Amino acid sequence: MSFLSYITTGISSPLLSRLWFSPSLRTYGVIASIVLRLVGYGRVSQWATARSFKWVMRYTTGVRFDIIQGEEHLATRPAVFIGNHQSELDVLMLGCIFPPYCSVTAKKSLRHVPFLGWFMALSRTVFIDRANRETAVKAFDGAAEEMQVHRQSVFIFPEGTRSYSGKPELLPFKKGAFHLAVKAGVPIVPVISENYSHILSPKDMRFDAGIIKVKVLPPISTAGLTPADVDNLTKSTREAMLKTLLELSETNKEDDSSVPNGRSSAIEI
Numbered sequence: 001m002s003f004l005s006y007i008t009t010g011i012s013s014p015l016l017s018r019l020w021f022s023p024s025l026r027t028y029g030v031i032a033s034i035v036l037r038l039v040g041y042g043r044v045s046q047w048a049t050a051r052s053f054k055w056v057m058r059y060t061t062g063v064r065f066d067i068i069q070g071e072e073h074l075a076t077r078p079a080v081f082i083g084n085h086q087s088e089l090d091v092l093m094l095g096c097i098f099p100p101y102c103s104v105t106a107k108k109s110l111r112h113v114p115f116l117g118w119f120m121a122l123s124r125t126v127f128i129d130r131a132n133r134e135t136a137v138k139a140f141d142g143a144a145e146e147m148q149v150h151r152q153s154v155f156i157f158p159e160g161t162r163s164y165s166g167k168p169e170l171l172p173f174k175k176g177a178f179h180l181a182v183k184a185g186v187p188i189v190p191v192i193s194e195n196y197s198h199i200l201s202p203k204d205m206r207f208d209a210g211i212i213k214v215k216v217l218p219p220i221s222t223a224g225l226t227p228a229d230v231d232n233l234t235k236s237t238r239e240a241m242l243k244t245l246l247e248l249s250e251t252n253k254e255d256d257s258s259v260p261n262g263r264s265s266a267i268e269i
Contacts, residue, residue, distance in 0.1 A: 051095060051098075053092060057091075057095065061092075062208075063210060064210075065092055065093045065097070065193065066211055067214045067216060068213050069215045070215055070217060070218065071216060073189050073216045073217070073218055074099045074216060076153075076187060077099070077101060077151055077153055078101075078148075078152055078153045078154075079186050079187050079188065080153070080177050080178075080180055080187070080188050080189070081099070081102065081153060081190075082156050082157070082158050082189070083097075083155070083157055083191040084157070084241060084245060085157035085160075085162050085171075086162060086164065086195065086200075087163075087200055088162070089200050090162075090193070093212070094155065097191050097216065098155065101151065101153060102154065102155055103125055103152060103153070104125055104155050104156075105126040105128055105143075106125050107127070126140075126143045126154060128140075128176070140176060140179060140183065141183070143184075144183045147180075147184040148184055148185070154177075154180065156177040158177045158238075159172070160174045165195065166195075166197040166203065167195060167249075168194070168245045168246050168248070168249035169195075170238060170241065170242050170245065173234050173237075178230045178234045179227065179230055181233075182222045182230060183227075185222060186222065187219035187220055187221050187222060188220040188222065188233075189217070189219050190217040190220070190240065190241050190244075191214065191215075191216050191217075192214065192215050192216075192248060193212055193213070193214050193248075194212060194213045194214075194245065194248035194249045195249045199212060213248050215244055220237060
């Protein structure tokens with residue numbers, strides 16, 4: 001979810017020149033987290049850093065994520081926000097939509113990345129060990145309690161990895177976000193970005209300026225749901241997001257057979 005892989009390998013030299021500031025921005029995230037915690041606002045440190053990404057990257061890359069519908073739903077608190085995950089560029093999307101009092105989830109290994117991991121740990125990131133069901137359950141239990149007690153929201157990419165797709169499609173969803181929402185008794189708020197392979201495509205060595213449309217769907221209530229309802233909740237939410245993705249990308253006439261099915265490959269938690 002960081003730009004680290006791009007900084008290390010790059011897509012093209014223009015991309016590297018546009019991202020020269022990223023180490024400094026990660027350092028800013030660490031400092032901001034410390035300062036905000038000292039003054040009692042540690043729960044908004046990820047929001048503050050996300051906003052920095054938004055404005056700095058807008059003027060250095062020419063890429064802008066525009067919310068065309070549903071911005072009012074971002075005020076839902078607490079909630080589990082979920083989004084489609086296309087590439088590292090989604091960090092800019094988070095800069096656009098990320099609400100205050102919200103934290104991301106990340107794979108456990110990122111905790112040990114210098115600066116990035118420090119920032120994540122200081123800013124209450126929920127680290128998940130996907131290879132260990134027991135520790136994953138404990139992490140989500142802690143997140144559910146944080147949401148209930150402190151009204152802290154969480155943002156999760158339910159696909160679990162970047163798709164790098166050249167067409168509007170979704171990978172199968174993992175179920176962790178939906179289990180968390182049901183356990184905490186909070187709504188799910190889907191956030192969908194149009195397919196932006198015309199702007200960023202590692203396969204075609206492309207990284208251009210442009211505007212990427214984003215739509216925020218109305219909150220999906222989990223009131224009265226139990227773990228037994230998670231499969232249907234996951235499937236129906238994915239279908240709604242896929243429909244919106246196709247509409248945003250203006251390819252809703254595409255054959256459904258080209259899109260992965262709605263089954264999830266998630267660990268049951």
